[in-house]
Structure formats: structure tokens, C-alpha cells
Amino acid sequence: MIEKKILVVEDVYSIRITIKELLSKTYNVFEASNYIEAVKVLEIEKIDLVLTDINMPGKSGLDLIEFIKKKFPNILYSLITAYNINDYIRFAKDNSVWNIIPKYSFLDLKFISTMVDKLLSKDIFGVEKYFDSDLKINRSELNSKFTNCKNRELVYKVIKSDKERSSLCNKISNFFTKQNSNKNINQVLEELTANAMIRAPINEQGKHKFQVELVAKDMIINNEEVILDENDYFEIGYGIYDKTCIFTTKDKFGTLKKEEILNRLDRHITVENNEILPVGINDKHGRGLYICREISDTIIFNIEKNIQTEVIVFASSNENKPYKTLSIFEK
Secondary structure, three states, X not given: OOOXXXXXXXXXXXXXXXXXXXXXXXXXXXXXXXXXXXXXXXXXXXXXXXXXXXXXXXXXXXHHHHHHHHHOOOOEEEEEEOOOHXXXXXXXXXXXXXXXXXXXXXXXXHHHHHHHHHHHHOOOOOHHHHOOOOOEEEOOOOOOOOOOOOEOEEEEEEEOOHHHHHHHHHHHHHHHHHOOOOOOHHHHHHHXXXXXXXXXXXXXXXXXXXXXXXXHHOEEEEOOOOOOOHHHOEEEEEEEEOOEEEEEEEEOOOOOOXXXXXXXXXXXXOOOOOOOOOOOOOOOOOHHHHHHHHHOOEEEEEEEOOOEEEEEEEEEOOOOOOOOOEEEEEO
């Protein structure tokens, strides 16, 4: 197998070397401390993935992304930054940047290595990728009955109706609250499970089964009654790993579009010109994903178009972290 080549661009030596040493266990890693050095490497080596800091002396990582898009359109890229990732959501939307990792007071090396592995292998599904091998996956009771889980265990359930969904979400929310998770975590559970149940399913004609979308008015009208067929059933996973609460949904349709995720985040984050509120403040829908991201520490989207969508949420049992990743993967 041909060894994949990665270019790490970071002006802080200690961070650059740490990431290089981490990834060198699996990949052929090159390094650069600024835009000019990075361009020289790109012109000599056949790089597969560029991981670049945003703020550097001289031209920025954003300039480097624009250069890569123009000169090397087949190279994958992602960003790391010590600044507020929300400030770069508009750039991400306009330049197809699907992954941005914060580096505030620490570097989550496991998260970085997992992101790189997923981007280069296209093996994107599975909560277990983000944890050590001691995370137990429990699929022994695939019903909707709540089961207590132990530390470092992820329990999966199958949802067959809205009644089952609502009941299980409430019990999981209570369980997470006892772990000192964010008190608003139930909003995340409700939003993500409602999306998996109502928004995801489509019929043989490719139309949504349980809602009508009025594109001209940017409105979505849900059916009053939702009756799931067997193919509409979806999975919920929940668990604890030390002080991190884990929640995940997986549907069988893969209808969530990565472009729509960034568009909705941008509309609810970006404030244009001299306005005070974001441009999407009056949008009829789309705010839910933004709220989920704000409440959670991390939200990850894994999409295989027309096949399946997996959404993963991590919520610390400690204080909610102010920095939010951008993590969107498509197989």
C-alpha cells in the first residue's frame, strides 16, 4: 500500500512537531512553518492532506487553502486554530472546509488522528474511533427500553415510533443530567432524534415521507402523524466515557447534505455589515443544528449519501466548553 503523505503547516514549533510525531506513526508527514514553506513542499511532493493553522506570519492558512483549491484541487485540507472557529464558518462554507479543530489550551491528539484517519481512509462511521479500545459497544438489546450503562459503555437502541423516541429521550436526558451534563442536553436529543425520524426518511421517488418543503418560502411543514415503516426505524446510542456523555443517532437514508449543515450554521452565526443579529435569525427552520452545536462540546456528522447518516455528540460532564469543532465527513 502506498503511504499517504500529509503536510502539517504550523508556525508554533512545539505544536507542529507534536502533530508530526503523532501522525508519523501511520503516515509520511512533512512540515512547514508558514505559507511560503508550505507552497514549496506542495510543489515538490504529492501531498494527500494538508492540516494548516490559520493565523501565521505572512500569508494565512486561509490563503493557503485558496492556493490549494486553485493549484491542487485533489488535495484534502483541514484547519486548526487558537481563535473562535465561528469566525471562520463563512470561509468554510465558501471554500468547502469541512473540518476545523480548536487548539485553545490543549491539543486533542486523539481527535486529530481520528480526523486524519477518517479523511484519508473514508472509513468514517463509528463512535468508537474517538476513544480507546476499552469502550464497550452494547448491542445486546436493540429495543426502545432504557438500559443503564456503565462507565466506558455505549448502549444502542432501535426506535420504531415517535412515542418510543420521546420516552427514551427523556430517560437518557435524565441519565445524562445525573452525570452533571449540560442541563439543556434534552434539546440536543430531541432535535437529533426528530431529524432522524421525520427529516431523514424519503420514499421511492426521493421525496420526504413525513414533511413538505416549501423551498420558495424556506419552510418545512411536518406531517401531523408519523407512522414509521420498518425501513424508517433508526438507531440511538448513548453512554458515558469517564466525564464525557456520548449520544448518537443513525438513520438509513443519508439525506442530510454537508452543504446544508454549513449553510445553516453560517446563517445562524454570521453577522453581516452593521447588523446586530445573524442573518438567519428569522429563518423558519435550520436553527436546530446550530443550537445542538452550541449546547454540545462536539458534534460530528458522518454521511454516506443516500445510504446512512450518523450524528455523534460529546457533552462533557464538566462545564460546557466555549470552543466548538467543525467536523463533517462524507464517504
